[in-house]
Amino acid sequence: MIGSVSTKASTSLPLDILQKVLSHPSQMASLGILSEYVSEVSGGNFWGIILLYDGDKKCLVPGSMPNIPARPLEKHNEVPVAADHPISGRAAYFKETLFIPDTMNEPYCDRYRDLLQELKIFSSLSIPILSSDRDLLGVFSFYFSHAATDWPEQTPLLKALAGLAGVILERRSLEAQRQDNIEKLRASQERLNLALRSQKMGVWDADLITGKMLWDDTMFEIFGKSREEASGTLKDWEEAIHPGDHEYVMQIVDAVLHGQTNYNHEYRIIRRGEVRHIAAVGILLHDETGKAIRLTGLNWDITDKVLASQKIEQERAKSVAAAKMAVLGEMASGVAHEINNPLTIILNRANQLKDRILKQPEIDRSLARQEVEKIEATVERIAKIIRGLRAFSRNSDSDPMISCDWNSILDECLELCHERLKKFGVALHLKGLPYQVALRCRPSQISQVLLNLLNNSFDAISSSPHPWIEIKVTQDHGVLRIRITDSGPGIPKTISQKVMQPFFTTKEVGKGTGLGLSISKGIIEDHNGHLSLDTENPHTSFVIELPAEEITSPTQRSTRPLEYRL
Template identity: 35%
Template sequence: MTECIGSENVGVNGPENIDRAAMRLRRVLLFPLLWILFMVNVPDVIMGILDTKSKWVNSLGDISAIVIMGSALLYLLFAIKQEKKVLRLLIGGVVLVVISQTIRITRILGIFDGLHGTPYEYGYQLLKVLDEACSGVGMVLIAAAFLTAIVDLYAAKRWLAVQREDLSREVRRRAKVEEEIIQEKQRYKDLIKNLPVAVYRNTPGPEGHFLEVNPAHVAMIEADSEEELLKINVSDLYRTASERRKIADKLMREGSVKNEEVQLVTLKGHPITGSVTAVLKYDSSGQPYFDGIIEDVTARVEAMKLLEEQRAKLVENARLAALGIMAGGIAHEIYNPLAVIEGCAERLADHANTLRVEDAFLKKYLGMIAENAGRIHKIIQGLRSISRDASRDPFIKSPLAVIMSSTLELCRERFFNNNISFDVEMPESDLEIECRPAQIGQVIINLLNNAYDAVQAVPEKRIRLGARKREGGVEITVEDNGEGVPSEIVDKLFVPFFTTKSEGYGVGLGLSISHAIIEEHHGDISVDSAYGYTRFSIYLPYAQPVEEAAS
């Protein structure tokens, strides 16, 4: 039924609805039954006792019974829609009762009285029997429908009671889940509130404004309150509107930004540097907004700037330290040719007053002066090349032999004075590489200085410098027969400030600087100490990538 039995849409108050439906059903069934009892059967009994008969009373009672039963049937047809079993019983019972009452009316009105004494008198008796049978069976069917409906109603009531209990448990469970969600949201808000970095939500566009901010954001921007920050445009916090537009465009295009450095200004006019990480999101209506964090990295940026300045100073000091190590050798390098020039000048001075000076004599001493002056020039040229900062020099095609020769002029005499056997394998004169010549010279000097220190403890000192072609480039090697490099520290050799030398003999920057220079040249530097000697190998390509060469 829609409202009585079998309905699945009875709602939370289903058992109460079933009670009301059962009450209506009882009224619908009991009323016609009681009407038939009191308006039809009781008058029949009374008239039977009084031995009287009134056709009109009987007809009126029977007709009213038919009307009442028909009305009940119509109601039940509209009220009972899903319980087909009950509906069939009711319809069958009511139809039989109506047939019974119809037969009874015809008998009361005497329509078939003419059949007495005729061959059709048995038909009249058959109608009487049919009347009683239809009445009895119809009442039984109506009673069966009534009982069936009541049983189904109470079964449905019990089922709905169970469902209501299940629903009640579900409601309690959902209430608990909602409470947990509320608590989780509160914990999330507390977390955002206590984070030391600025957290925000804002809208895009030139008129974008903040939707939510946390206390750390208020403090970073030097606002008096969250409300003050929510009233201003986001663009007002950037030093330039174009920078805000660049970040917003990137977010709309790529969906996120990570650790993007931006230049901001506080509400009190103080410049700060921020690191922005944000994502693009959309609300329920499809409007975009940004969720992100801003970390104040002003102190870190300034520290990195200071660190870079200190690093540059350390690199400069390391270069000057390398020059200091070579100072003794350079003094000898310059002293010897100067002594030769001085001796030649004295001999020429002794013969200055001679009337006749032989051409061979002049050519000999003038040639010696020119040769040694050229040697001093090379030494000074190499010294100037090594001592300056070449990190901003352009990459140019340079003969590798010229670079190596300039470097050798600064250390050959030093090795000779310390009884070091120094072998050099020069490359072909036409072998060129694209490089910063001064930087490559600095790397070779660093490796030769390290080799010089490494052989001090061995009786027979040997150092070898060589260069040869390799596929796609050249290989420069510096070998020594020192004590070698322990395997456990090989991986640390190129780490800044790592050194195996005694205090005062190095700061551990030579190899790290050399490593950085070779990487800038898209080359490679490695060390091999597995065969009783130490060999540093440098690989440099013939040419640099187009963008590097252009820069």
């Protein structure tokens, strides 16, 4: 029978029972107090049991049952929550109070009739224990030793007890959840502290209203201060900033306070006379009106990292210089010949002019002028080669990017390798644009890349029959594409992925540093470009891609033919 309660009397719950139940710290003890009270008011006519809902198993299990002589669930410790269960399980399933006035004649009780008769349970009342959100917490079941014709007169009191049990269970559940959250938070805090300590990260919190600043132990260690020395204000931090970085850091803070940037930067401090490099991140906190009130974050010492980075950069610069010298060494004989030939011409012209002056008192001024002009042109050729060598050999890493005509870079590069290629019969084919293309670059670095690729090609093919090198230049959607291909058979695919790795070389011992392609790749990438090996080409072919700054008008044509042979 599920429905409204019809009773002859209403019994209220005594205040002292309420106080005992709600003030007791133990959930089970509180439920025991309720059970004891049931025993007092039953007069021996009925007894009760509190069954708790196990959400994982979807069943009811015994909770508190101090006054049940026969312990009816001793053989059935788990009660399924189901519509066909005769007593507690059915009440739990429907979440409604269930009264069975005569268990011996109730169809749902047929399979339990012998047990009910043995325990002298002839009527029952099951009241679901629900949370404030009507979630099932358990069932308060009462068993009577006689059949009934109407709801028990104690029903309102028993319902009140069930409601109180719900309050107890829900409160204890919330308390357990709160304790669990506290433990999780504590564990999380401990893990965070451990992580911060292991990474030597200091935590700080700056009150922008009062000027107070809190540091943890790691912060004092980073800044080389003791707690006794610190004032506990922003002054501790500001005084430690390196004078050379002070203005910059204050500008960063001001920009953060005005919402213009995030607090994520690096700066230097003076720690007991020693310069240290510090990384900092933080978040800006606001009050309900949007006013900035606190800045909190992390600091950590990155001095070792900065010094290591500087050391790496120094070694990289040395490697670049060594690679340049290696390239110059490979070109040395050709460059010497390139200079010696014009010097021979100058010497011959000068001797011829001297002889004429000595033998002919009246010298032909027109003829003399031609000789001098030839000497001047030859001197200019030598000067151009020397300028190219000087530009190539100097360290240009710190030079600013400038807008430079691509053709002038290529011209200077070819001047340096022209004689070497010619001497060994290497044909050079140039296929390019009829327009002048401007690159924003460091010209000597682009020359270094070109010379390195040309020298690699020369080394690979100089001893082969009919050697040739082709430089093909195209432009597409603002990208200048320079393809350098030689007559060699190409690089095997088994090593094609390694050719740009530092110190990898296919040359004989002593003939290559293994740094040329690696450095060239880094230079091109520094120019926002890309250097790659075309593995689909049957010959060895490297492709340089660089952003073209501008394309001048078609009327500004290059003076070099589209294709020629040295």
